[in-house]
Amino acid sequence: MTKKTKKQHDSVASDFAISLTDTEQTNPAAADLLRLCAFLYPENIPEEILKEGIKALDGHLKQIADDPEAWGEAIQEAYKTQFLRYNPNRKIMTMNYSIQTFLKQGMSGAEQRIWAEKAVQVMNHVFPDVEFSNWPQCQRLLRCAKTCTDHIIQSQLILKEAPELLSEVACYLHERAQYAQARPLYEQALAIREQMLGKTHPEVAESLNDLASLYHIMGKYTQGKPLYERALDIVEVALNNEPSEPDKLHKRRATSLNNLGSLHKAQKLYEEAKPYYKKALEVLENVLKEENANLAATLNNLAGLYEAQGEYQIAKPMYERALEIWNEAVEDDHPNISATINNLGGLYKLMGEDEKVQPLLEQALAIREQALGDHPDVAISLNNLAEFYKSIEDYAQAKPMYERAIKILKQTFESKHPHINMCVNNYEHLLSLMKKPQKRRSKRRK
Structure with missing residues (x-):
């Protein structure tokens, strides 16, 4: 100067x-x-x-x-x-x-720190729970919220509201598939809670679950598993100590069990996954006795496990019950309901009930596109619908769906992510089929 x-x-x-x-x-x-x-x-x-x-x-x-x-x-x-x-x-x-x-x-410097803390308190007060219906407001407040999370991280602010705001903003970014932005916020929330509350506090378990779920969706299973397990251990110890809010802890236990089941299922470790899902279901049905979104999600996941093992007759009523609960718990356009609709369509395909498949897969895709935009869940729906079109030899419909799905996934994940591998393999299979002589393909259609 x-x-x-x-x-x-x-x-x-x-x-x-x-x-x-x-x-x-x-x-x-x-x-x-x-x-x-x-x-x-x-x-x-x-x-x-x-x-x-x-x-x-x-x-x-x-x-x-x-x-x-x-x-x-x-x-x-x-x-x-x-x-x-x-x-x-x-x-x-x-x-x-x-x-x-x-x-x-x-x-x-001390005054700057005080006002940075006040900004965090203000944002924590107005930033809403990350429910689907609140997403527009979350987006409206996001820039100021991220400015405040930057203050927390850069100035190492330690106050009660800091991990709350970090977790909520990270959760929103997580839901919108902005995983790289969510990760440091989850990590800082965990670090602050451990520092303020100790490493065995139930709030620490919540942060562990959050961070583990991020690793899970990113395909980093070995990094997610110990965090899930630690979260479950913390909650189970807390439940044995006659807590003042047992229902809250039971919900966290069910979440941890469900998450561990899903982590094992993602690695095709079906027998290891099953007891986690069954224990989660037992907590939700017999302890909490609530037919809500958590129960619907666990039923959907356990049904997916039975489907993967070829137990279609067990999976079908579970999917159907999950869908009934979703229909009562959330609005028709909620993205969470699309998972069960999508899965039920896939199950009907495996069961040979082809006339039911396409409407369900298209409905799931429409819900996801409307709610999520270019999101990995949309890519999964595109892949599944493309698989259906491939199975009926409508290759012209399938090809652009695979291509769009791969583009979305590559924009979101690292190159070796399981979803990318799956979708690329399916697409390459389509291309190999398209190279076969037209006469042979036409003959199969008859």
Whole structure:
């Protein structure tokens, strides 16, 4: 920085400091709103972050949180500084990055840490549970949420809300197949919970399950297994110590058992997988006695195991029961319901009930495309529908489906991922069939 540039910089910084001091004297809450915004994503601050999120704080901001008149006065005073601007059509606020920088430079290191923690508390308060119906709001808040998770990781913030926010944001990224972005957030959530709560706390088990499930979907089975096993051990020990919230722990135990079953099934270790699924089912049916999404998912997974072992007559009623529960538990367009619809279609194909196959596979694909976009689950549906078209020798329909499925999977996973191998093998088989003489293919159709 040249002397002239430094002089200009110092002059601007002085002007900012004077303006903030004036605002502080006129309306302390307005000054605090500006300080808070300095630690959020500059170009996109949804207004609900400030209006609702400050309810999690104390001090001046807590005082205006439930007072519409005081809130209005504070936010208007903040706008007068021109540090903060409002877009009424999108209901977002913006603060230029350079303004954020000057505001931060006016704080000591300790003050910066305090305001970074406040930003985390605010975001944790407004970031919703990662239910499918909340995905649009999760996406709207994502930039500011990721800014706050960056604060947690870079500044090593240790507070109760930190692992909660990290886990929720990571879960959303996980659901949207942004696995590389989710992983460091899960890892940091686990590290903070271990530091704050000890390595055997049930909340640690939740973080272990989260991280293991990420490794699982990425095909890193050897890395996921010990984390799943450790999570299960923690929960089972906690259940033996007469916990105050046993149902919560039973749900976690069922989740861990189901996940371990799925991990073994993914490796075609069917006999090892079966007892995990059966124990999970026992907890859900006999202990919790709830017909909900967790039960539907476990039934679907156990049915898939029986299908893989050729036990079609056992698998079919399980899939059908799972579908009934899904239909009661979630909306028709929920992506989770598509897994059972897809699997039931595949089972009918194996059972020779071809007339039932195509409608189910197409329904599953339509739900997934609408909900997920270019996602690995969409790729799996494309592969399955392509397999159906290949089986009826409609190669022209099958080929672009395989190609799109492979493209999605290669954009998402490493090259040796099991899903990529499966889809590429199926596609290469199609190409070999297409090279056979037309007469022979036509003869088979008759």
